Amino acid sequence: MGRWCAIAGLPVWDLNLEDEDTRQQGVPGVRHILLVITSPSALFRRIEDTGAYGWTLITLLTMVTLIGYAQVQTGLIDSVVDQKTEQQLAELEKTQLNLVDAAEFKERMEDIRKQGEFTKLMTRMGAVIASPAYMLASALLIASCLYAAVALTGRKPEYHTLLSICVYSAFVELVAYALRLAMMLGYRTIDVDTSLGMLSASKGLLWLVAIDPFRIWFWVLVAIGATVTRQLSRRMAIVSCVLLCLVGMGLRVAKAYAENPV
Numbered sequence: 105m106g107r108w109c110a111i112a113g114l115p116v117w118d119l120n121l122e123d124e125d126t127r128q129q130g131v132p133g134v135r136h137i138l139l140v141i142t143s144p145s146a147l148f149r150r151i152e153d154t155g156a157y158g159w160t161l162i163t164l165l166t167m168v169t170l171i172g173y174a175q176v177q178t179g180l181i182d183s184v185v186d187q188k189t190e191q192q193l194a195e196l197e198k199t200q201l202n203l204v205d206a207a208e209f210k211e212r213m214e215d216i217r218k219q220g221e222f223t224k225l226m227t228r229m230g231a232v233i234a235s236p237a238y239m240l241a242s243a244l245l246i247a248s249c250l251y252a253a254v255a256l257t258g259r260k261p262e263y264h265t266l267l268s269i270c271v272y273s274a275f276v277e278l279v280a281y282a283l284r285l286a287m288m289l290g291y292r293t294i295d296v297d298t299s300l301g302m303l304s305a306s307k308g309l310l311w312l313v314a315i316d317p318f319r320i321w322f323w324v325l326v327a328i329g330a331t332v333t334r335q336l337s338r339r340m341a342i343v344s345c346v347l348l349c350l351v352g353m354g355l356r357v358a359k360a361y362a363e364n365p366v
Contacts, residue, residue, distance in 0.1 A: 131150070131156045132147060132150040132151055132156050132160070132268070132272070133156060133159060133160065134159050134160055134163050136150065136272075137160065137163070137272070137275055140272045140273060140275050140276065140325060141275075141276070144325050144328050144329070145328060145332050147272060148269060148272075148328060148329040148332040148333055149332055149333075151265055151268045151269060151272070151329065151333060156268065157264070157267055157268040157271045157272070160268075160271055160272065161240075161243075161271045164239065164271060164274055164275060164278060165236040165239060165240060166236075167278055167281075168235050168236040168239050168278060168281055169232060169235070169236045171235075171278075171281045171282060171285055172230075172231035172232040172233075172235045172236070173231070173232050174285055175231045175285060175288060175294070176228050176231055176232060178288065178289060180288055180289075180292065180293065180294050181224060181227045181228055181231070181294055182224055183292075184293055184294050184295070185220055185223050185224045185227065186220065188220070188223075189216060189217060189219075189220035189223075192216050192220075193213055193216055193217075196209075196212060196213060196216065197213075227294070235281070239274060239277070242270075242274075243267060243270040243271055243274055244267070246270050246326070246348065247263060247266040247267040247269075247270045248263075249344075249348060250266045250269075250270075250326070250330060250335070250336075250344065251263050251266055253336065253340065253344045254266070254330075254335050254336055257336065257337070257340055259334075259335065259336070261335065262333075262335065265333050265335060266330070266335060268329075269325075269326055269329030269330060269333065270326060272325075272329070273322050273325035273326050273329060274322065276318055276321045276322050276325065277318055277319070277322055279318065280298045280316070280318035280319075283298055283318075284296050284297065284298060297313065297316075298316055298317065298318050299312065299313045299314070299315055299316035299319075299356070300312040300313070300315040300316075301313030301315075301360065310357065310360040310361055310364060311357050311360075313356050313357060313360045314353035314354070314356050314357045315353075316356075319349070319352065320349065323345045323346075323348070323349040324345075326341075326345050327341040327342055327344075327345040328341075330344070330345070
């Protein structure tokens with residue numbers, strides 16, 4: 105290209121600057137977020153060799169934080185926890201009132217109220233702080249696992265490219281966060297989920313929490329991104345993402361059974 109500039113009598117650096125401007129226009133950013141839903145392959149082609157994710161990551165974490173803050177502001181967390189606390193107090197009064205002395209009974213009731221206040225605080229912190237922290241840690245961990253997978257295949261791994269793929273793909277999970285907020289407002293409860301666990305009628309079906317369409321969509325996008333950016337072959341991308349997805353499903357099921365033993 106520089107040779108043709110010299111022949112035309114133009115300064116070589118003029119064309120270089122023009123090429124640089126053209127490249128910069130193709131760098132992905134916040135304005136390209138919707139492409140992850142409408143045209144993921146086109147988005148991931150922009151990501152290749154650029155790894156631009158800074159402002160996009162900040163936008164993602166900010167949106168997750170705002171959704172968590174909205175959950176707190178609805179007052180649903182407080183009302184649901186208060187309701188469960190009142191149920192525990194009623195159960196205590198029904199079963200223990202005539203079995204313990206008045207001082208011990210009063211102490212137990214006070215313990216339940218303190219536990220309710222602690223639960224409120226932790227749930228609020230979980231919505232506003234833990235959710236974006238989990239989102240960030242998840243993206244970093246998945247990018248690291250993919251980095252190792254790429255290295256094992258003998259290719260040159262690009263961590264920034266892999267992290268960009270995870271960050272942009274995570275916006276489908278942001279949609280899930282927004283949907284859960286809408287479900288909370290609609291059903292007036294915080295016990296909602298986008299997985300099939302919502303359909304389970306018994307504790308024996310808690311394994312359905314592993315099947316979350318948004319989480320599966322996320323892994324499909326990651327596989328597409330790893331393939332389009334040529335970090336992994338199509339086969340290796342599918343195998344890696346399926347294995348990581350199964351690990352995530354297993355952890356969700358283990359957590360569900362730990363919180364709700366059969």
